Amino acid sequence: MAATIIDGKAFAEGLRAKVGEHVATLKAKAGVVPGLAVVLVGEDPASQVYVRNKGRQTVEAGMQSFEHRLDADTGEAELLALIARLNADPAVHGILVQLPLPGHIDAEGVINAIAPEKDVDGFHISNVGRLATGQKSMVPCTPLGCLLMLRAHLGSLQGAEAVVVGRSNIVGKPMAQLLLGDSATVTIAHSRTRDLPQVCRRADILVAAVGRPRMIEGGWIKPGATVIDVGINRVPTPEKGEGKHRLVGDVDFEAAVEVAGAITPVPGGVGPMTIACLLANTVTAACRANGLPEPEGLTA
Numbered sequence: 001m002a003a004t005i006i007d008g009k010a011f012a013e014g015l016r017a018k019v020g021e022h023v024a025t026l027k028a029k030a031g032v033v034p035g036l037a038v039v040l041v042g043e044d045p046a047s048q049v050y051v052r053n054k055g056r057q058t059v060e061a062g063m064q065s066f067e068h069r070l071d072a073d074t075g076e077a078e079l080l081a082l083i084a085r086l087n088a089d090p091a092v093h094g095i096l097v098q099l100p101l102p103g104h105i106d107a108e109g110v111i112n113a114i115a116p117e118k119d120v121d122g123f124h125i126s127n128v129g130r131l132a133t134g135q136k137s138m139v140p141c142t143p144l145g146c147l148l149m150l151r152a153h154l155g156s157l158q159g160a161e162a163v164v165v166g167r168s169n170i171v172g173k174p175m176a177q178l179l180l181g182d183s184a185t186v187t188i189a190h191s192r193t194r195d196l197p198q199v200c201r202r203a204d205i206l207v208a209a210v211g212r213p214r215m216i217e218g219g220w221i222k223p224g225a226t227v228i229d230v231g232i233n234r235v236p237t238p239e240k241g242e243g244k245h246r247l248v249g250d251v252d253f254e255a256a257v258e259v260a261g262a263i264t265p266v267p268g269g270v271g272p273m274t275i276a277c278l279l280a281n282t283v284t285a286a287c288r289a290n291g292l293p294e295p296e297g298l299t300a
């Protein structure tokens, strides 16, 4: 029987609606308008698209959007000075510096210059440590989106065998921490894991975040497993014409859908949840900054 398709687009719409309601309540009851500042250095086309979408969705949710576009040759000192201004600005509750940054800038130094309570990406070393030690933190958006979809689909994750394929700081490692926080039994695997297919076959929950197109085969999936595909890979489709491409995940979807119990598609799975979670994190940050109760269901 073919798997249930977990519709990330619909899920993200629901989350954005929830965010919008909280924003309206914050405005009406406390006079607080959550504000998100996005900083883009340079002209990377993919980053420009992301930043535009973030700004649009921020405004649609009723929040304030502050966009800062800097030239590719902007010096690190100038970028750090901007971050210091945003850290001190009470109208800004969330700060996101779009990655990748140009090579002459120390990205880690820049991220760690963001006030941790405004770090809506959850990349600051203090938020990484807080997440790892079970303290209240800002949680990285993509793994948060995966967690919210898993909870909605499965209810409790307690005791489930979870395998995360991928060990990046942005997805794999925080995803493992979140699954552990929900009492799953967690394995972090990666492209060099010995007998990766066998490790994957153990998983009740399989999260693929390895960045290799269709690497996870149907035969690697435990029948009935819940599969979350974080990969977004462009592959050429010469049969559709020169220069054409399509997006595929890290999982061979056509094969996996015949084995899994539930699966996220690419596109339309995890992708739409990332910006929705960024908006959710901004609302969470605005509530914390004003000593207001945090809305349920928006964070881990």
Ligand code: GUN
Pocket: 096, 097, 098, 099, 100, 121, 141, 142
């Ligand atoms: N570039 C690609 N994804 C992300 C993200 O989640 N956050 C930031 N800051 N930059 C990115």
